[in-house]
Amino acid sequence: MHSTTSDPFEQRFHAAAQRHERAWVFISVAMIAVLFIAAVYLVVHDYGVVAKTARIYADPNTPATLADFQGSGVKQTGPNSYSVYEMGRIWSWTPGTATPLTLPAGAHVTFYVTSGDVLHGFEIQGTSINLTAIPGVVGHVSYTFDKPGTYYIICNEYCGAGHQAMIGKIIITGRAKA
Ligand SMILES: [Cu+2]
Numbered sequence: 001m002h003s004t005t006s007d008p009f010e011q012r013f014h015a016a017a018q019r020h021e022r023a024w025v026f027i028s029v030a031m032i033a034v035l036f037i038a039a040v041y042l043v044v045h046d047y048g049v050v051a052k053t054a055r056i057y058a059d060p061n062t063p064a065t066l067a068d069f070q071g072s073g074v075k076q077t078g079p080n081s082y083s084v085y086e087m088g089r090i091w092s093w094t095p096g097t098a099t100p101l102t103l104p105a106g107a108h109v110t111f112y113v114t115s116g117d118v119l120h121g122f123e124i125q126g127t128s129i130n131l132t133a134i135p136g137v138v139g140h141v142s143y144t145f146d147k148p149g150t151y152y153i154i155c156n157e158y159c160g161a162g163h164q165a166m167i168g169k170i171i172i173t174g175r176a177k178a
Contacts, residue, residue: 064112064138069094074101081108086153086168088113088120088133090160093153096168105148105172114138121157124170132157145172 005011064085068075073085073095082103087094095101103109113122115133123130124143131139145151153168 064114064140068112069114072099074103077110078108080104080106082110084109084111086111086113086122086133087116088122088155088166089116090118091155091162091166093122093155093166093168096153096170097166100169100171102171102173103145105145105174108142108144110140110142112138112140118159119157120155120159120166123154123156125152125154127151130156145170148172148174 005014068083068085069087073087075083075085077083084095084101084103086096092098111122111129113131113133114137115135117135119135120133121130122133122139127143127145129141129143131141133139149172151170151172153170155163155166159166
């Protein structure tokens with residue numbers, strides 16, 4: 001604002017205020033510009049996000065290696081028990097999304113869950129299973145599917161543009177009659 005006063009003190013005062021205001025407007029615009037450029041840079045250069053290969057930390061409670069997550073991801077560990085190695089990636093569950101996971105009713109299943117990129121939420125609808133899939137970390141949970149039917153794995157942790165389509169299928173087949 002140009003001052004209309006003729007008082008020299010007031011004129012100096014307004015001139016000084018103007019310099020400060022211009023400086024602060026410049027600083028705030030510069031901050032917005034830097035953040036905007038940084039955001040665009042990250043989207044362009046890192047959208048395939050972070051870990052190209054999940055590194056699995058050694059943990060005695062979760063005896064799983066990266067190799068367990070390759071291949072079918074399902075291992076029979078006993079007459080009626082299975083280990084399932086679930087890898088979440090944007091935007092699929094392996095096994096589950098491309099190929100449904102098929103298990104017999106009554107089987108005791110231990111899920112080992114990790115992520116190959118960002119945080120995902122591993123939830124199996126209609127069950128109490130709900131854990132976070134974290135890159136580099138393996139979570140595990142055990143469950144017995146008593147009722148035959150189709151169960152869905154959903155991602156309950158927002159993970160990007162395809163999050164709502166990140167669905168896997170588990171088919172529990174009928175128990176063989178003894
Ligand atoms: Cu997800």
